[in-house]
Amino acid sequence: MHILFFADHHPDSLGGVQTSLMLQKKFLERAGHTVTMVVSRRYRRNRRLEGMIEVPALPVPPTGAYSIEPSLKLAYRTVQRKLAKMAMPVDIVHIQADMWGAILGAAWAKDHGLPLVQTVHTNLEVGISHTFGKTLTQRVAQVMNAWAASMLGHDAPKNTKDIWAFKEQISRHANFVTSPSGHFAKELVKHKVVENALVFPNGVDDDVVEGIRPVVHEDKNRELDFVWAGRLSSEKRVTEFIGAFQTADLDNVHLNIYGSGQLEAKVRLVLVQLGLSHKVTFHGRLPHRDLVARFAQADLVAQSSVGFETQGMTVYESIAVGTPVFVADPKIAAELPEANVWLSKTPSVDDMARAMVRAAKDIRSGNTKRALDTGDWSVLQSQITAKMIEIYKQAIKQGPKL
DSSP states (O other): OEEEEEOSSOTTSSSHHHHHHHHHHHHHHHTTOEEEEEEEEOOTTOOOOTTEEEEEOEEOTTTSSOEEOSOHHHHHHHHHHHHHHHTOOOOEEEEOOSSHHHHHHHHHHHHTTOOEEEEOOOOHHHHHHHHHOHHHHHHHHHHHHHHHHHHHTSOOOSOTTOHHHHHHHHHTTOSEEEESSHHHHHHHHHTTSOSOOEEOOOOBOHHHHTTOOOOOOOOTTSOEEEEEESOOSGGGTHHHHHHHHHHHTOTTEEEEEEOOSTTHHHHHHHHHHTTOTTTEEEEEOOOHHHHHHHHHHOSEEEEOOOSSOSSOHHHHHHHHTTOOEEESOHHHHTTSOGGGEEEOSSSSHHHHHHHHHHHHHHHHTTOOOOOSOOTTOOOBHHHHHHHHHHHHHHHHHHOOOO
């Protein structure tokens, strides 16, 4: 099969979706298939990756971590020209995007009579609100709904300020709609995006976790190693987590932060203002393999976002290498092995602090919740890819939906 991915972001930008895209491509190609990715050309440090079509895009202030396609028609022509040079027919389109890439992918599948699979990775309502505020979120929804209606040739929804209505405009063209988690699949049904969404978690790289084992520490009185990793943006709530760490006032515990993003300067400033420079170290961004290996060394890996994550790769990768996790979102916790999770009662700074105190106490007492045997719970990419290939085959057999 020749599978055509459409994405909003360049794979070199930081995020779980970008990691998932590269993993899916890797394991699909290992299974003998061809994957071409349509992505934004945004970063000046872009790698030229094989099997990738870059379309012109502009960075979105104030984040710098996102991009927008200024002309979908120009992007469409770019894809058309570069695919023609490949001289290899596409068998199926897989939308791995939530904004402009979703429109472009749906339009391509529709115009070329191709079956379509759509993966909805992101809760746009929460993510855009965190970045731009509620008013601008509604404006973004209006623009996206108008673009979709124009490119896909149907009427705009009655409530153009509804971002969920935009998702529904895309999903009506899909043979199958998937979500990385059960709780977000329910959200898609609740908001009438689709009648049924299949759950396909973003996988963990078999090659990365193979051979990585958690570091077992015998000394219970040693300095504990807490890790927070992710994109430094408001929806990740990194500054709130730092505030909780200060409130917890833990003895002999060090917090290590890994990541990059528009809040990097603010994070550094907050650490100085709170007088935490001796207890918190900011390391910047690590290569993916090195980061997963770092998770295996930690006593705890934390995820502090609430509502935004449809899955959250850091906690999945941590558990896969035997390291327990701290989460603030009960919906994320509900899909993880219970024995491997410390859950904050609420997302507040005070409750996160209490959960940290509880976690440190458990670790000191030997109840570290480390477990490589997680029963039937598994998110190895090889297994997920095998199941997705079967979905592709079903979609191709069905033919285009519209």
